[in-house]
Amino acid sequence: MTAMIISGKQISDEIRSFMIEEVKDLVRKGVTPGLAVILVGEDPASQVYVRNKEKACHDLGFYSEVHRLPGDTSQENLLALVNKLNHQESINGILVQLPLPSHIEEKAVINAIAVEKDVDGFHPVNVGNLVIGDDSLLPCTPAGVIELIKRAGIEISGKHAVVIGRSNIVGKPVSLLLQRENATVTMCHSRTANMAEIARQADILVVAIGRANFIDASYVKPGAVVIDVGMNRLDNGKLAGDVDFESVKEVSGPITPVPGGVGPMTITMLMKNTLIAAKRHHRLS
Numbered sequence: 001m002t003a004m005i006i007s008g009k010q011i012s013d014e015i016r017s018f019m020i021e022e023v024k025d026l027v028r029k030g031v032t033p034g035l036a037v038i039l040v041g042e043d044p045a046s047q048v049y050v051r052n053k054e055k056a057c058h059d060l061g062f063y064s065e066v067h068r069l070p071g072d073t074s075q076e077n078l079l080a081l082v083n084k085l086n087h088q089e090s091i092n093g094i095l096v097q098l099p100l101p102s103h104i105e106e107k108a109v110i111n112a113i114a115v116e117k118d119v120d121g122f123h124p125v126n127v128g129n130l131v132i133g134d135d136s137l138l139p140c141t142p143a144g145v146i147e148l149i150k151r152a153g154i155e156i157s158g159k160h161a162v163v164i165g166r167s168n169i170v171g172k173p174v175s176l177l178l179q180r181e182n183a184t185v186t187m188c189h190s191r192t193a194n195m196a197e198i199a200r201q202a203d204i205l206v207v208a209i210g211r212a213n214f215i216d217a218s219y220v221k222p223g224a225v226v227i228d229v230g231m232n233r234l235d236n237g238k239l240a241g242d243v244d245f246e247s248v249k250e251v252s253g254p255i256t257p258v259p260g261g262v263g264p265m266t267i268t269m270l271m272k273n274t275l276i277a278a279k280r281h282h283r284l285s
């Protein structure tokens with residue numbers, strides 16, 4: 001039997017329509033959530049993501065600013081802009097689109113964003129709060145993964161989750177969030193021996209390794225939930241996940257597609273973080 005497909009697009013639309021009402025309510029109270037996005041250079045994929053963030057702000061009734069800077073912008077000028085936005089009252093969230101050109105130190109820029117405006121959840125203070133389980137702005141893609149699983153009606157508590165990939169922006173935070181939801185978590189990475197054997201023990205398998213179609217049916221226990229965070233652009237221009245969707249869906253339980261799975265949740269969670277930041281700033285939550 002073919003698996004149930006978890007539609008990130010549909011779940012994302014549901015969350016956004018709920019958010020629209022919340023924003024209207026906030027605006028009536030004199031608060032308009034504001035997001036500033038900074039794009040350095042002309043990476044084509046980044047340009048698309050930034051446009052989609054701008055559109056999401058417009059659709060949800062947020063105030064937005066997009067700062068498009070030339071690829072040779074100095075780190076000093078970028079930091080000066082971040083600092084200005086840190087002090088700008090109309091801005092509740094600041095996002096610097098990644099990747100940055102190689103002459104700019106990503107860490108220095110992330111560290112310069114005010115913790116309470118770090119809607120990417122990448123600042124070390126927000127990361128630390130995530131580790132110790134305190135309230136923080138959660139990184140968008142990992143938060144989107146948890147939201148997808150829950151909204152698909154899947155129980156996380158007590159399940160064995162296997163996360164493949166240990167990146168700072170997906171693998172590590174997603175494993176912490178799964179633990180917070182009371183899953184037992186195993187992490188696998190490029191040096192893991194017997195990865196397929198471990199993956200086959202998962203009730204929930206989250207894959208974020210950046211290798212197109214790498215995970216085939218031999219990695220999946222029949223009926224397991226499969227969440228594909230991979231986004232790989234193939235030579236033919238098509239987008240592929242890390243999971244070989246066609247073969248895996250024949251054995252798995254609920255599974256996310258690429259595109260249309262985790263991707264759309266990333267921007268929706270960014271909007272949610274901006275809303276949270278605005279409410280906190282105005283002491284409305």
Ligand SMILES: Nc1nc2c(c(=O)[nH]1)N[C@@H](CN(C=O)c1ccc(C(=O)N[C@@H](CCC(=O)O)C(=O)O)cc1)CN2
Binds near residue numbers: 095099261262
């Ligand atoms: N500062 C950040 N930079 C980057 C992040 C991030 O979370 N913060 N994540 C990615 C890019 N990204 C958002 O910025 C992002 C990627 C993909 C999608 C998405 O909706 N994908 C669609 C397919 C879109 C396509 O055809 O290319 C899908 O999967 O259905 C949204 C946001 C790196 N940089």
